[in-house]
Amino acid sequence: MIPNSLHARDIASLVHQQSDLDAFNREGGMIVARGEGCRVWDVEGREYIEAMAGLWCASLGFSEKRLADAAYKQLLTLPYYHTFFQKGHEPAIELAERLLALAPRCPDGKKLARAAFQCSGSEANDAAIKMIWYYNNLRGRPKKKKLIGRIRGYHGNTVAAASLSGQPHMHADFDLPYGDRFLHIDNPNYYRFHHEGETEEEFSARMAKNLEALIEKEGPENIAAFFAEPVQGGGGAITPPKGYFDLIQPILRKHDILFVADEVICGFGRTGNMWGCDTYGIAPDILTCAKQLTASYQPLSATLINAEIHETLIEGSRKNGSFGHGFTYGGHPVACAVGVEALKIYAERDIIAHVKRVSPVFLAALEEARAHPLVGDVRGIGLIAGVEVVADKRTREPFPAALKAGLAVQKGCEEEGLIVRAIGDRIAFTPPLIITEDEAREIGARLRRGLDRAMPALRPALAAE
Numbered sequence: 001m002i003p004n005s006l007h008a009r010d011i012a013s014l015v016h017q018q019s020d021l022d023a024f025n026r027e028g029g030m031i032v033a034r035g036e037g038c039r040v041w042d043v044e045g046r047e048y049i050e051a052m053a054g055l056w057c058a059s060l061g062f063s064e065k066r067l068a069d070a071a072y073k074q075l076l077t078l079p080y081y082h083t084f085f086q087k088g089h090e091p092a093i094e095l096a097e098r099l100l101a102l103a104p105r106c107p108d109g110k111k112l113a114r115a116a117f118q119c120s121g122s123e124a125n126d127a128a129i130k131m132i133w134y135y136n137n138l139r140g141r142p143k144k145k146k147l148i149g150r151i152r153g154y155h156g157n158t159v160a161a162a163s164l165s166g167q168p169h170m171h172a173d174f175d176l177p178y179g180d181r182f183l184h185i186d187n188p189n190y191y192r193f194h195h196e197g198e199t200e201e202e203f204s205a206r207m208a209k210n211l212e213a214l215i216e217k218e219g220p221e222n223i224a225a226f227f228a229e230p231v232q233g234g235g236g237a238i239t240p241p242k243g244y245f246d247l248i249q250p251i252l253r254k255h256d257i258l259f260v261a262d263e264v265i266c267g268f269g270r271t272g273n274m275w276g277c278d279t280y281g282i283a284p285d286i287l288t289c290a291k292q293l294t295a296s297y298q299p300l301s302a303t304l305i306n307a308e309i310h311e312t313l314i315e316g317s318r319k320n321g322s323f324g325h326g327f328t329y330g331g332h333p334v335a336c337a338v339g340v341e342a343l344k345i346y347a348e349r350d351i352i353a354h355v356k357r358v359s360p361v362f363l364a365a366l367e368e369a370r371a372h373p374l375v376g377d378v379r380g381i382g383l384i385a386g387v388e389v390v391a392d393k394r395t396r397e398p399f400p401a402a403l404k405a406g407l408a409v410q411k412g413c414e415e416e417g418l419i420v421r422a423i424g425d426r427i428a429f430t431p432p433l434i435i436t437e438d439e440a441r442e443i444g445a446r447l448r449r450g451l452d453r454a455m456p457a458l459r460p461a462l463a464a465e
């Protein structure tokens with residue numbers, strides 16, 4: 001029982017990443033008490049539309065009873081079992097079958113063939129990395145080990161996933177990236193990084209050219225895989241520029257470099273199709289997913305691999321004994337049962353058709369903020385979008401970092417009952433997939449009022465109109 005909010009804040013500062021209570025309070029720390037539909041309430045009883053679905057993940061909102069029932073039923077039947085040493089359980093098998101039936105096509109036209117369950121998105125990417133290294137050793141290519149991620153990419157927080165991520169604060173003083181196997185190429189944020197007069201297609205061509213130059217510099221024989229989120233989440237909800245993946249994929253194929261699609265955010269309808277891969281015509285060799293796999297009612301992730309990688313892993317077992325990877329709670333039966341139920345709900349309610357219907361209303365509601373003096377860019381797809389605030393709309397000049405403009409907008413929105421996430425000066429939106437058209441319009445209205453609230457602090461740094 002939390003007796004009062006001050007006490008609650010004390011506790012949060014102890015248990016959360018924010019070890020500094022002052023920073024927690026100054027930066028708008030909030031203790032969330034309960035949720036219903038797309039809304040949550042804090043311990044002081046204030047209501048918020050959760051326009052981030054938590055951490056881009058609570059796809060079915062905060063009160064889906066069917067998921068709670070599925071967990072409870074599984075707890076009563078088989079509350080725990082593992083998937084090591086020739087053991088398995090029905091929820092993991094059923095979930096793997098359902099997932100693989102939905103999986104996108106690989107470059108050879110076949111679907112991804114096998115699923116390995118972990119607990120988190122970080123672990124799913126970590127598992128992918130280990131499998132890639134193992135695979136290339138078994139295929140007699142021990143040098144082909146380097147991995148290419150993207151600047152501002154986010155793939156999680158294990159040592160390997162954080163190394164692959166391109167976020168400076170995840171590397172500084174952690175001695176990461178670890179070793180010399182992690183390379184990073186351009187961030188495909190067209191708005192921020194295009195040259196004056198450069199079209200999206202030209203920008204994509206420049207990105208692809210730089211990728212090929214990096215591969216040639218490092219030697220294709222040393223590069224194992226390229227990891228990309230179809231839409232970059234933690235980098236600021238960045239949709240790829242036109243033609244980007246169409247240009248990148250042939251380069252990877254030419255150099256026999258695997259494409260790993262990190263669908264941890266995009267998977268299960270976020271972009272208006274089952275996968276971001278479907279939206280952008282990506283044919284992956286490996287796909288990682290988590291979050292919306294269980295609507296985040298249970299921690300679970302999966303690494304889906306193609307048939308050739310799977311066969312190579314089996315060869316490895318003949319040589320090395322059982323595949324030396326796995327976690328006590330990986331593929332936990334309660335999490336898998338919730339995952340099965342989430343996939344059933346997505347299908348029964350045709351959640352993808354719903355996203356396609358609401359998306360134009362959602363994007364138009366955000367688009368209305370473009371006229372606001374603070375807003376330089378509004379961009380999104382499906383139910384994921386980013387709104388960037390800038391000091392000068394004409395030149396795209398950012399605000400001085402010390403002003404923490406994004407955070408000011410985030411706070412303004414929270415005062416208006418809207419939870420968003422400031423990533424630098426880009427405000428991210430990924431509401432639950434069940435959001436209604438009215439709620440989508442309300443997000444837009446609360447955002448505009450939140451921007452107004454941030455105006456007094458930011459006006460002095462704004463360029464003259």
Ligand SMILES: Cc1ncc(COP(=O)(O)O)c(C=O)c1O
Nearest residue numbers: 120121122154155156233264265
């Ligand atoms: C694209 C992407 N990959 C991986 C991860 C890591 O997932 P987790 O936090 O479950 O380890 C995240 C988390 O936000 C993510 O956005």
